[in-house]
Amino acid sequence: MRLARPFLRLTPAERRVWDAYPSGAWVDLRTGDAEADDPANGDGWGPERTIRAEVLSALLLGARQAEPGKTAGLRLAGAHVTGVLDVSDATLTGKLHLLNCNLPEGVSLTDATTAGVRFRGCEIERVRAARCTVNGLLEFDGSTIRSGVRLDNATVNGQFRLAGTRLSSPEGTQKASESVLQDVRRNLSEAEMRDRGLGQSQWALWAGGLTVEGGAFMRDMRVTGGMRIIGAKFNGGIYLQRSVIEATGPYAVQADFMESGAAEFSAGFTATGTVRMRNSRVHGVLSFDGATLKAPGRVLHLSHAQVEELILRPTSIEGEVNLAYSRIGVLLDSPSGYPDGVYLNGLTYEALRGGDWTVTDRLSWVAKDPYGYRPQPYEQLATWFRKIGHEPDARRVLLAKQRQRRHTLRPTGRIWGRLLDLVVGYGYRPWLAGLWVAVLLTTGTVVFSAVPPTQIDPDEVRSFQPLVYTLDLLVPVSVFEQRGAWEPVGWTQWLAWTLVASGWILATAMIAGAARVLRPSPSS
Structure with a gap:
């Protein structure tokens, strides 16, 4: 071979x-x-x-x-x-x-x-x-x-x-x-x-x-x-x-x-x-x-x-x-x-x-x-x-x-986001809104009990209720008709204005947070 x-x-x-x-x-x-x-x-x-x-x-x-x-x-x-x-x-x-x-x-x-x-x-x-x-x-x-x-x-x-x-x-x-x-x-x-x-x-x-x-x-x-x-x-x-x-x-x-x-x-x-x-x-x-x-x-x-x-x-x-x-x-x-x-x-x-x-x-x-x-x-x-x-x-x-996400936003967006977080936790902590309402309601009741407002129309017969009056200030739209009947006096005017503004902020934040929670997530 x-x-x-x-x-x-x-x-x-x-x-x-x-x-x-x-x-x-x-x-x-x-x-x-x-x-x-x-x-x-x-x-x-x-x-x-x-x-x-x-x-x-x-x-x-x-x-x-x-x-x-x-x-x-x-x-x-x-x-x-x-x-x-x-x-x-x-x-x-x-x-x-x-x-x-x-x-x-x-x-x-x-x-x-x-x-x-x-x-x-x-x-x-x-x-x-x-x-x-x-x-x-x-x-x-x-x-x-x-x-x-x-x-x-x-x-x-x-x-x-x-x-x-x-x-x-x-x-x-x-x-x-x-x-x-x-x-x-x-x-x-x-x-x-x-x-x-x-x-x-x-x-x-x-x-x-x-x-x-x-x-x-x-x-x-x-x-x-x-x-x-x-x-x-x-x-x-x-x-x-x-x-x-x-x-x-x-x-x-x-x-x-x-x-x-x-x-x-x-x-x-x-x-x-x-x-x-x-x-x-x-x-x-x-x-x-x-x-x-x-x-x-x-x-x-x-x-x-x-x-x-x-x-x-x-x-x-x-x-x-x-x-x-x-x-x-x-x-x-x-x-x-x-x-x-x-x-x-x-x-x-x-x-x-x-x-x-x-x-x-x-x-x-x-x-x-x-x-x-x-x-x-x-x-x-x-x-x-x-x-x-x-x-x-x-x-x-x-x-x-x-x-x-807030850190990626512009300053105005970061401010609004921080407010949402503080008030309702972006809607994921709605109990925060209740806590804020309780704190404000208690503060207003105590203050207005100590320094009552004056009645706007003296001829009208009304009895003043500090709790109801404070609650009426917090609600964006007057429900109990107390806000228009009584006028805060002295420094308590600032508290009344704070309560009105806080009511609007709380309501807006709760609506925004609810909308965020209810919106379907991209992964669902």
Whole structure:
């Protein structure tokens, strides 16, 4: 066969792999010494553990056929693989399973179609697998990948595993300097730059458009660089519990338009850099419970998203949170989850959870928008309180809304608003009007009992009643005909005029407040 021709001379290690492939048997080149078998030291392994990548590629591409009744496969442990393990554009039928191997020049699965692919506990320079299709498990558990993984527009029909992996963004020639990039941009389009891997130095995982039918298990990772999973689909969910991501650019995770069955950034998940999930869709739980999030400016960007349940109870968070225009079924959060501000305009939710919240806390929450007063968050919160039967709390929220709105008005509007607030609480505290009436009525009764007014028509037989006289002054339209029959004397004239003016103000304020309360709110 022409494929076998370059390998007429195989090393003993290569011969073992060559002979084992047709039956899928394991070839274990490890010594049993943990330190000596550490793949990080693989560059020092001798020829007895060294295998050329082209030998492995030839086997995977069909240099040897499966034995009758057996399934061919490459199963290799403890090898130092020289050269790039390149099976790009091929369709592979045999499984690829490498354990504790050292691949200093990387792996290329670009546009390949394969069965299961597993690299467990390996030391790998870089993985290129754009647009590949893996009909089974794609695993890098416990491996160290020094210059990133590229999986844009790939399809994994099983699980995708990066548990315990140490993943870094590209280094060396892949991490082009800004001056080099400027020269390249003059001659290459953005698409050509992506194909050549330029401009990706900040991303440890470049996986836009990735589709994973099973779960994506990325627990206990250590990532230096960002994870770019824009438009990715994780039908079985994505799980990053206890993973630590230290961004080298602005984003720790960029997952705009991501769709997932569930998403766990929880239980010790740590991100230094923005977690951006704008327009994402999570059909189950999106959890940041017990997470540590830190970024300058915006730490969590979750605007225009649709989430069945959002758990936002981080252990520590530094930066702004953006939930604007998102639709959330259940929001479980805590007052300490928004120390630097939160964008809530346009956010809608079906239920709020979190036993440590008070109404005062929620009012502080909706007032934390860095852009200032927005009416919709207050209306949404009031709607929620009404939904659960807490009408007094809903009124308190709407009163706070009017008080915040007052700061945005012109001076005349602020004066009138303050008067409405003082007299009837913008209509949400009508008992205030009754209190003012009681105070004024009592004052007038006491004063006019001590200093009675004089009768205007002495010939008319009348008896003076201080209470009725004061009440007649307070009512905008005279009802008891006392106002026109008696004339206050001395300084009590000022009290009478005050009572008349107060009556008009109270009546006007009560009408304005009633109209405000009875007017349907935009959220109803």
